[in-house]
Amino acid sequence: IKKDTTVTVVKEAVGLGLYEPAFEYNNRQEFILATEKCINYLNYTTQPQQRIPTDLIVAMAGIESGWGTSRFATEGNNLFGIRTWDPKDKQMKPLDLPNASFGVKSYETKCASVQHMMDLINKHPAYQDYRTLRESGETDPTVLVGTLSKWSENSSYVDLIRSTIIALQKD
Secondary structure, eight states, rough: OOTTTHHHHHHHHHHTTTOOOOOOSSSSSHHHHHHHHHHHHTTTTGGGGGOHHHHHHHHHHHHHHTTTTTTHHHHHHHHSSEEOOTTOOOOOOOOTTTTOOEEEESSHHHHHHHHHHHHHHHHHHGGHHHHHHHTTTTHHHHHHHOGGGGOSSSSHHHHHHHHHHHHHHHO
């Protein structure tokens, strides 16, 4: 993944007269709305065939960040627990693993972490099955999430995200 992808997307959006929305929230519902606004903003410069269903992104962001309350979300703007092993990347160490060989990547904005998550799913080899399923015409996020088990070490992750998507769709 190119490190300048987020910068490129932001410049393209600004060139179109679009500006990254504020990502402000005080509760779960406001977090969901802020995440949706960010996704809508990013989708202006994302090819339709590379878009990721909003409910899937919101569910992952919500679960990974405790609906925006985790330390990684509040201090590092990382909504997805995205890790880095590059010591040059701005990062935070888990409190219980201060000497870990990895860090949790820090971003300038929460929307930048959403862009990076989208880039990973659209480009990283671990998510080829997702892309193949999407290219076959599948659009249901509860089906697509079945290809994202590599996102987490939690063996119940896919079921957790799927149930969260279903709950979001009911609301």
